[in-house]
Amino acid sequence: MSSSTTTVPASGALPTVKLDRLPMLLLPVLALAALPLVGSVSSWVTLTFAGLAMGMIIFIMASGLTLVFGLMDVLNFGHGVFITLGAFLAVTVLGRAAGWTESEHLLLNLAAVVPAMLLAMAVTGALGLVFERVIIRPVYGQPLKQIMITMGGMIVGQELIKAIWGPQALPLPLPASFRGSLLMGEAAVEKYRLIAVALGLGIFAVLFWVLARTKVGLLIRAGVQDREMVESLGYRIRRLFVGVFAAGSALAGLGGVMWGLYQQTVTPEIGAEVNVLLFIVIIIGGLGSVGGCFIGALLLGLVANYVGFLAPKVALFSDILLMVLVLSWRPQGLYPVVKR
Amino acid sequence: MMFNGILSGDLPRSRVLGVVLIAIVLGLLLTPFLLPGAKALNVAAKICIFIVLVASFDLLLGYTGIVSFAHTMFFGIGAYGVAIALNDLGPTWWAVAVGLSGALALSLVLSLVIGLFSLRVKAIFYAMITLAVATAFQTLASQLSDFTGGEDGLSFKIPELLSPAFSLREQPFLGVALDGRLISYYLLAAVTVALFLLMLRIVNSPFGRVLQAIRENPFRAEALGYRTVVYRTASNVLSAGFATLAGALLALWLRYNGPDTSLSFEIMINILLMVVIGGMGTMYGAVVGTTLFIIAENYLQDLLKLASGAVSGVPVLRDLVHPDRWLLWLGLLFVLSVYKFPTGIVGKLRARVRGAA
Numbered sequence: 001m002s003s004s005t006t007t008v009p010a011s012g013a014l015p016t017v018k019l020d021r022l023p024m025l026l027l028p029v030l031a032l033a034a035l036p037l038v039g040s041v042s043s044w045v046t047l048t049f050a051g052l053a054m055g056m057i058i059f060i061m062a063s064g065l066t067l068v069f070g071l072m073d074v075l076n077f078g079h080g081v082f083i084t085l086g087a088f089l090a091v092t093v094l095g096r097a098a099g100w101t102e103s104e105h106l107l108l109n110l111a112a113v114v115p116a117m118l119l120a121m122a123v124t125g126a127l128g129l130v131f132e133r134v135i136i137r138p139v140y141g142q143p144l145k146q147i148m149i150t151m152g153g154m155i156v157g158q159e160l161i162k163a164i165w166g167p168q169a170l171p172l173p174l175p176a177s178f179r180g181s182l183l184m185g186e187a188a189v190e191k192y193r194l195i196a197v198a199l200g201l202g203i204f205a206v207l208f209w210v211l212a213r214t215k216v217g218l219l220i221r222a223g224v225q226d227r228e229m230v231e232s233l234g235y236r237i238r239r240l241f242v243g244v245f246a247a248g249s250a251l252a253g254l255g256g257v258m259w260g261l262y263q264q265t266v267t268p269e270i271g272a273e274v275n276v277l278l279f280i281v282i283i284i285g286g287l288g289s290v291g292g293c294f295i296g297a298l299l300l301g302l303v304a305n306y307v308g309f310l311a312p313k314v315a316l317f318s319d320i321l322l323m324v325l326v327l328s329w330r331p332q333g334l335y336p337v338v339k340r
Numbered sequence: 341m342m343f344n345g346i347l348s349g350d351l352p353r354s355r356v357l358g359v360v361l362i363a364i365v366l367g368l369l370l371t372p373f374l375l376p377g378a379k380a381l382n383v384a385a386k387i388c389i390f391i392v393l394v395a396s397f398d399l400l401l402g403y404t405g406i407v408s409f410a411h412t413m414f415f416g417i418g419a420y421g422v423a424i425a426l427n428d429l430g431p432t433w434w435a436v437a438v439g440l441s442g443a444l445a446l447s448l449v450l451s452l453v454i455g456l457f458s459l460r461v462k463a464i465f466y467a468m469i470t471l472a473v474a475t476a477f478q479t480l481a482s483q484l485s486d487f488t489g490g491e492d493g494l495s496f497k498i499p500e501l502l503s504p505a506f507s508l509r510e511q512p513f514l515g516v517a518l519d520g521r522l523i524s525y526y527l528l529a530a531v532t533v534a535l536f537l538l539m540l541r542i543v544n545s546p547f548g549r550v551l552q553a554i555r556e557n558p559f560r561a562e563a564l565g566y567r568t569v570v571y572r573t574a575s576n577v578l579s580a581g582f583a584t585l586a587g588a589l590l591a592l593w594l595r596y597n598g599p600d601t602s603l604s605f606e607i608m609i610n611i612l613l614m615v616v617i618g619g620m621g622t623m624y625g626a627v628v629g630t631t632l633f634i635i636a637e638n639y640l641q642d643l644l645k646l647a648s649g650a651v652s653g654v655p656v657l658r659d660l661v662h663p664d665r666w667l668l669w670l671g672l673l674f675v676l677s678v679y680k681f682p683t684g685i686v687g688k689l690r691a692r693v694r695g696a697a
Contacts, residue, residue: 075464138679145678147407147467148616152675155609159668163659272605276475279468316479320472 023295023334030299034306045187047305053193055301056200057262059294061255062278063207064248070224070288070337072241073143074136077150079278080271081157082128082249086120086256087266088161091170093119101175109175120257121250128249132242154272162268169267172260196258203251204294211290220244224288224337280319284326286333295334296326346537348544352624354689361624364631368529372522379638385525387634388532389589394614395539395626396582401612402621403543404575405555409608410454410470413477414447414580416603418587420481421446423494423597431497440588444581451580455573478603493598502527502592528589535585540623542578551575552621610637613674619684628685633670640666 031048038044065079093116094101100112135153139145174192181188211217223230223237231237259274260266281300285292303322308315326334344351352358367374371384393415400406421443422436429435458469481488488494500506506520542548553561554568562568591597610633618629641663648661660668681688 069464073464075468077467135675143464144405144407145682147464148612149675149678151609151612152671152678155613155671156668156675159665159671163662163665163668167664276472280472283465283468313483316483317476320476323472 020335023292026334027295027298027302030302030306034302037310038306040186042186042188043309045184046189047309048302049189049193049197051302051305052298053190053196053200053262053301054304055298056196056204057255057258058274058277058281058301059200059297060203060258061252061274062281062293062297063203063290064244064251065278066282066285066288066293067220067224067244067290068241068248069282071220071227071237071244072140074140074146075143075150076136077147077275078131078135078154078157079150079248079252080273080275081154081161082124082252082271083256083259083274084158084161084266084268084271085127086124086253087172087260087270088165088170088268089120089123089253090116090257090260091165091172091266094172094175101173104176106177109177113175113178117254117257120253124253124256125246125250128246129242131249132245136245158268158272165268167268169265172264172266174261174264178261192261196262199258203254207290216240216243277319280323282333284323284333286330286335286337288337289333289335292333292335299326348537348541350540350544350623354686354693356692357624357628357686357689360689361627364627372525381521381525383634383638385528385593387631388528389586389593390611390614390630390634391627392532392535392589393583393586394611394618394630395536395623396579396586397611398615398620398623398626399539399543399551399582400575400579401615402619402623402625403548403555404551404572406572406576407467408470408576409467409605410474410477411579411583411611412603412605412608413474414451414583415587415590415607416477416481416599417447417450418443418584418589419591419597419602420488420494420587421584422588422591423489423496424487426496426498426591427489427494431499431503433499436499436588436592440585443584443588447580447584448577451577452573455576456569474605474608478599478605481603482599489598491599493596493601495596498524498592498595524593528593531585531589535582536623536627539582543623547571547574555621613670615684616674616682617670617677617684619686619688620682622684622686622690625684625686632685636666636670640669644669 034047035041035044038047061079061083065076069075094112097112097116100108103109131153135149136146139149178192178195181190182194209217211221219230219235219237219240223235223240227237256271260270263270277300281296282293283296284299285294285296300319300322303318304315307318314321330336352361368384368387371380375381393411397408397411400408400411418440422439425435425439425442429438454470454473458466482491484490485492497503501520502524503520506523507518543551550561550566550571553564553566554571558568561571587602590602594601614629614633615626616629617632618627619625644661644663644666648658648663651657651661659665677684683691
């Protein structure tokens with residue numbers, strides 16, 4: 001365990017935590033190991049970008065989940081509802097703006113997609129506030145009830161979505177200028193995957209900055225490690241938690257828009273299905289760790305795509321296999337969150 | 341008293357509950373005579389099968405305090421075991437025995453492995469792991485199409501005694517034809533009663549008390565010298581075994597099995613709802629919850645159809661009471677019951693008695 005990672009230096013400098021680089025190496029090692037197996041460089045590039053794009057979208061959806069768990073020990077089985085809602089809001093907005101999305105002009109496309117994402121984030125974030133207040137707050141500290149009540153919240157949410165949008169699958173076509181692929185030498189990389197990777201990196205950077213460089217981030221990290229200590233210093237951790245919950249829900253909504261565009265069809269079950277992947281990712285990463293969640297999501301995306309290319313039958317279990325391998329190496333996940 | 345012995349000393353302890361239980365049992369036994377037609381018999385048979393399934397889930401959730409999302413996996417293993425054996429070996433009792441024992445063996449090994457690996461950790465962890473495993477298993481079942489029939493599932497013949505073509509007597513008895521269907525139904529009902537009483541016996545044994553102690557306070561139970569991991573795993577294995585048996589009954593009754601009938605996550609949600617609405621940790625809750633839920637599933641839609649006809653002019657309300665949205669209302673009932681009466685219908689009825697006394 002990493003309880004001895006804090007070193008006391010001889011000089012007057014502040015004690016620092018040694019950075020655990022081993023999990024970070026997994027990604028390049030995995031990618032390089034896959035290269036000879038895949039054989040051709042061009043398909044390797046395509047697969048790697050597909051994996052990274054999938055991983056980034058999953059990370060966006062999972063980051064809120066892992067923080068919420070780390071902060072308050074709340075595992076939200078209803079997280080999928082926010083994803084579904086985000087995707088359906090995108091269907092509505094992009095459907096209304098069909099003239100703009102079908103235009104070849106990039107700016108018009110963006111003028112349709114960006115508001116769709118913002119609206120999805122605003123609505124799911126606001127709903128997250130309500131969800132926290134109505135569903136989760138009464139059952140703090142009761143894990144059994146929490147699991148059931150968030151599951152119940154998901155059933156009701158999913159049924160409400162069916163009542164509004166209908167139970168059938170709806171198409172969510174990509175805007176015109178996001179379609180097609182770019183040629184990088186021999187390799188074809190879909191444009192949307194590049195966009196997803198860029199957006200994912202951007203969000204990771206913002207999250208990382210907030211958590212590492214701002215006071216709110218400091219409090220969140222401190223709260224994850226030792227809630228009572230932070231409270232005894234006079235900070236209202238509940239209020240912080242509500243904020244994190246809403247932000248996590250908003251990110252889930254954004255992830256829902258992106259996941260829907262990635263799949264190009266949206267069903268009312270989309271969130272519940274992807275929820276399983278999210279759980280695997282946050283377990284791999286170490287419950288409560290955003291960095292671990294990031295690496296876990298990318299690992300999962302890469303493995304899913306490589307295995308899907310090399311052995312399609314095995315790909316159905318690649319997620320579980322990956323989880324078993326990671327947990328047998330580090331039973332608490334890649335970055336175990338030290339709790340007092 | 342005789343009843344006391346049969347019910348393992350765990351009486352309903354509420355007059356209303358007693359009456360309700362007697363009504364359910366009589367209703368199930370007399371269904372073929374009171375409500376002719378295939379639909380009523382199918383509903384009654386489904387209630388019987390799910391009573392076993394939900395009671396076995398109650399053993400895990402209500403008595404041991406473990407949330408598992410892999411319960412339908414074991415249900416599916418039982419159903420697929422019988423289905424595959426009857427499909428490959430032909431409609432004999434021998435095939436049923438082979439399929440059932442194979443399925444039980446697989447369930448026991450799987451539940452033992454999952455239990456030993458992940459019951460040491462937090463409840464939430466276990467819930468997530470079982471969710472992932474169950475999803476993988478469902479994919480496996482629909483992918484191995486040579487073996488399981490894939491998404492289409494398997495239709496098969498059952499032993500002659502149970503098949504609809506078999507007839508015990510030419511003349512109908514009290515207006516009901518004595519065919520294989522009727523024999524199947526009563527066999528099913530008898531097995532249900534036997535399995536339910538067995539589970540009641542288990543939870544009221546010293547072993548069952550330890551399970552409840554673990555549910556209430558695992559640290560104290562451990563401190564008293566009980567190896568909680570062993571007991572939790574045993575409870576996991578037992579409940580998986582009963583779920584497998586329920587699955588086998590389902591396959592025999594339907595003469596068909598596919599991923600949607602026995603493995604889908606929807607069924608998992610449904611049994612969770614049945615246990616909680618009926619009352620966790622009471623066993624009788626499984627009977628009440630299952631009956632209520634399955635009747636609602638089959639007849640609430642008709643009621644909603646009436647309601648949506650009445651409000652067809654009101655835009656939002658019309659969609660909310662659409663017949664396909666019955667799960668919405670049961671979901672709300674579920675959320676409410678977790679908050680307001682966590683002990684479910686049975687707990688509520690028993691509390692009323694205690695309040696009056």
